[in-house]
Amino acid sequence: MTRLSKDDFIVVDPGKHEVKGMVFSKTGTVKGVFSYPSKSKKVRGFNNNETSSSKQFRLEMSNKKYLVGEGVPAEYNADITKTNDHHKLCVYASVASVVGNKDELVNLVIGSPTNDFELEENVERYKNLIRGKSDGQVEMSLNGDDKSFVINSLSVFPEGMAVLPRAMKKSPSKVHVVDIGGQNVNYRLYDDKGNTINYFSLDYAGMNKLEQKLKTELRFAMTSHAFDIESIDWNRAITDGKVVEIEDLMDEDDENVMSGYDNTEEFVMENVESFIEEEILTPLVQKGVYLQQKGHSILFTGGGSLRLENYLKEVLSNNLDNMEVSQTAKWDNCISYAMRYLSSVEKDKSAVTKAVVKIIKATKEPDFEENYNFLEAEEAIIG
The missing domain is CATH 3.30.420.40 (ATPase, nucleotide binding domain)
Structure with a gap:
């Protein structure tokens, strides 16, 4: 993937059953989508773990190794909150899979369960977990490739807003x-x-x-x-x-x-x-x-x-x-977060409206997931 522009943003809906994500430009162009099972497991090494799936990630950071995604021999995470290491791994694997260079600046948008979103301190705790270091620098190895990015901005929105279908x-x-x-x-x-x-x-x-x-x-x-x-x-x-x-x-x-x-x-x-x-x-x-x-x-x-x-x-x-x-x-949370994010960073309402129209047109395409899917593209980003 080419380097993200400074106004592009990555939306991750780190679900308990499936992780979904989309990459947008500030003008509403959908640059790609991805999804994979919401599973993770800490492992001693990767030698005995074979896979042919583009939806399984071998993630290594802080001298620890993890499998994330499809075919991982683990149960779904049972926590009612998403402020935990499992969802942090899912967010990091998602971002790392779509950035193409080192030290990219990333505008990240994620979701939180409604109950967690109610209290500001819960939201801040969630943000601090995802940010990691105070400067937002994240370094890891993903499928054998060194990856790094800097969380330039981080926005959190509540799940279940269904902004698009309500607007329609x-x-x-x-x-x-x-x-x-x-x-x-x-x-x-x-x-x-x-x-x-x-x-x-x-x-x-x-x-x-x-x-x-x-x-x-x-x-x-x-x-x-x-x-x-x-x-x-x-x-x-x-x-x-x-x-x-x-x-x-x-x-x-x-x-x-x-x-x-x-x-x-x-x-x-x-x-x-x-x-x-x-x-x-x-x-x-x-x-x-x-x-x-x-x-x-x-x-x-x-x-x-x-x-x-x-x-x-x-x-x-x-x-x-x-x-x-x-x-x-399946994509309503991602689309809702994107629409709310655009409204927060773009003060020109007509520009927001045009961006939303682009998003609506893209998601209405009959082969939306196939046309925009990063992980199953002919030239897969993660190799």
């Missing part, structure tokens, strides 16, 4: 925004002028907990002890509404290897819907938010919303006219 609504109205992430569900209520009325996070209500629930329930339901549950791709299972690996096993044995369910579609549907009811809708009711009642519009965002779209429509079937799932849900 034809008729402004009060709206419940529900951001389903890896570990948390962020809730925000906006009035018809775009003012925040209410906000909070539900801890341990995201996709990682759903995956654990499905694993636990399947262990009770499986009648065959010869099957390794850890071999299941749960992201695919939730999206497809069935467990392909077990379906294949049932075809081979010509018998039901599950107790209490006719097929895996019934298993997935029942357990995902009960999770939504018990871990999202009921806790929201306890906080005075009633998504099953008509009135406010409901906007689901976050990568988890895309995978849960069909289940949400079933659970909220009596309120379908009021709900929608953002079509840019």
Whole structure:
């Protein structure tokens, strides 16, 4: 990648399930996007760790070695906060993967869970962790290449703002925004002028907990002890509404290897819907938010919303006219941070509007991720 210009900025959404990021120019040009699983592990060395994935990083800093990203043999980070070393590693790996030279000045924009963002001291603690040294200098080795950058500016914004899909609504109205992430569900209520009325996070209500629930329930339901549950791709299972690996096993044995369910579609549907009811809708009711009642519009965002779209429509079937799932849900946090950052550094409102129009056009392209993906480009940045 060519050297970043002084006005370019890198946005990192260090999720609990997936890390997403985008690189922007000040005029709103999208220079690239990237995403990879939010996993990290400290290792003694890299010799025994083979990979062909462009989404796995071998990171070395302060005489310590880490694997970050795809194929890392680790569980997802279970902290409710992002002020920890795991997310610091994810942010650093992300930035290092898109800077092309040493000592580049980086304008960095990141997100924080709503509950963490509420107190200024929490935000400052988060910033201090990411800055590292007081001068913002970061040095490391990434995939065998020496990398260094200087955090010139650091901005933090709350998760779940969904600025773009709210702005695209034809008729402004009060709206419940529900951001389903890896570990948390962020809730925000906006009035018809775009003012925040209410906000909070539900801890341990995201996709990682759903995956654990499905694993636990399947262990009770499986009648065959010869099957390794850890071999299941749960992201695919939730999206497809069935467990392909077990379906294949049932075809081979010509018998039901599950107790209490006719097929895996019934298993997935029942357990995902009960999770939504018990871990999202009921806790929201306890906080005075009633998504099953008509009135406010409901906007689901976050990568988890895309995978849960069909289940949400079933659970909220009596309120379908009021709900929608953002079509840019995976990237909404990144786009929101970018739009808020541009508004903070550019005082010319017309320039901000033009930049936002560029961002909207880019994200509406049918092959958006393929066209802008750094990590899967023909000439991969990280080699």
